[in-house]
Amino acid sequence: MRSVVLPGNSTVEHVTRDVPEPGHGQVLLAMKASSICGSDIRAIYREHLGRGPEAYQGVVAGHEPSGEVVAVGPGCHRLTPGDRVVVYHIAGCGMCEECRRGYLIGCTDPSRAAYGWQRDGGHAEYLLAEERTCLLLPEELSYVDGALVSCGYGTAYEALHKLDVSGRDTLLVTGLGPVGLAAAQLARAMGAGPIVGTDVVRERLDVAVELGLVDEALPADGAADERLTRFTDGRGFSATLDASGSAAARHLALSHTARWGRCAFVGEGGEVSFDVSHLLIHKQVTLHGSWVTSIGHMEDLLGHLARWEVHPEDIVTHRFGLADAAAAYDHADRGTTGKVCIVFP
Known part of the structure; x- marks a missing residue:
């Protein structure tokens, strides 16, 4: 073969x-x-x-x-x-x-x-x-749908599951590669909104907008912090997810997690340093590390996708x-x- x-x-x-x-x-x-x-x-x-x-x-x-x-x-x-x-x-x-x-x-x-x-x-x-x-694989889903679930979408779903994302949430996704795009698409189906995404690559911002996965796509440049603050009137997002593995993006996600909010780190590799008291403890933030998913949650996701027509x-x-x-x-x-x-x- x-x-x-x-x-x-x-x-x-x-x-x-x-x-x-x-x-x-x-x-x-x-x-x-x-x-x-x-x-x-x-x-x-x-x-x-x-x-x-x-x-x-x-x-x-x-x-x-x-x-x-x-x-x-x-x-x-x-x-x-x-x-x-x-x-x-x-x-x-x-x-x-x-x-x-x-x-x-x-x-x-x-x-x-x-x-x-x-x-x-x-x-x-x-x-x-x-x-x-x-x-x-449910009949409603294609083989390509199935391949993407076998890792990337399972990974995105696990993080959203840990964050308990629902229609009560606003969501920031830092990093709009395939896992970030998956997280935005799934979060939309789970009722979250508005959803904002950031990335350093213009083409990925364009894909997210063209597919209607985010309400706002912002370049991850020196102005991103100010734009995100303005977007939430300084309140931050109730849920944030970093799919990039970049130290700057991880810091951005934590910085814009609201008080009592939840943040998940999904992107692999690298390091990050931050003021623990200011960004985590004093804001009462819950920070999750999330690695792929369970086989049970992956099976759940396949059923959800068919039901959501996603x-x-x-x-x-x-x-x-x-x-x-x-x-x-x-x-x-x-x-x-x-x-x-x-x-x-």
Whole structure:
């Protein structure tokens, strides 16, 4: 089967692998969509970080897969050929405390393996998956919708869930990359508003406005602080979310969290320093760290999306076939697009 691996140094390599056969508790998927995550760019495509859960082991890339079941192994009880599924992108041990809570992302066992990082992922014609990591994709949603849920939208939803976002809230999203766009789209469906987004990239501000995901899109420049203060009459936002990982954006989010408000840090990497008393303690702010989501919350999200008639694929600005994976990664690496997705016939 045609497959893609990421050697590092901002390159893509096409390889041929045997089509795997499902073992006990496993299913074989014909891939239909496999989107590119910012973590793939940061920690594999540009440079192999090689530490902990981000250790890339030369496997088929792609940790946001969605496809059709074409074969099942012995011991499978839930899925049958023809089922449309989303793959939660971590296969945990199933026994540790985090796995039992549904947070396979936090599995503490050495057997933990992420699709596209430590075991073969979705940038191939077929994917061998553990049945326990597969979720049924509602008929109302496309395979591209499903691929985006498998990491990015699940990550955004988890943060909004922690923030308990509802129609009572105003929301600030700092960083309008794919996760920030997802957070804005989901928060709108959950009733929040007005929603304001900031970013240093003009093209991403334009995407957010064109899709109607935000009520105001502000450049993250030297005037952003004053504009946000003016927008809320100095009261701040009841909920804020940083999806950038930038120290400046994290500080901006905390600075404009209202008294008794809630803030979530989602963007990976980097550091931030701030006046704890002024921005956190004296304002009685609750600060959340949020990493991906649980498999239960991801299943909930799929149901919500179908009910809300919300389609994650709306934020996909570029689609490529597997043969054009190099161009797909090049576009994603530019940081000026919405979501980039590899699609299959």
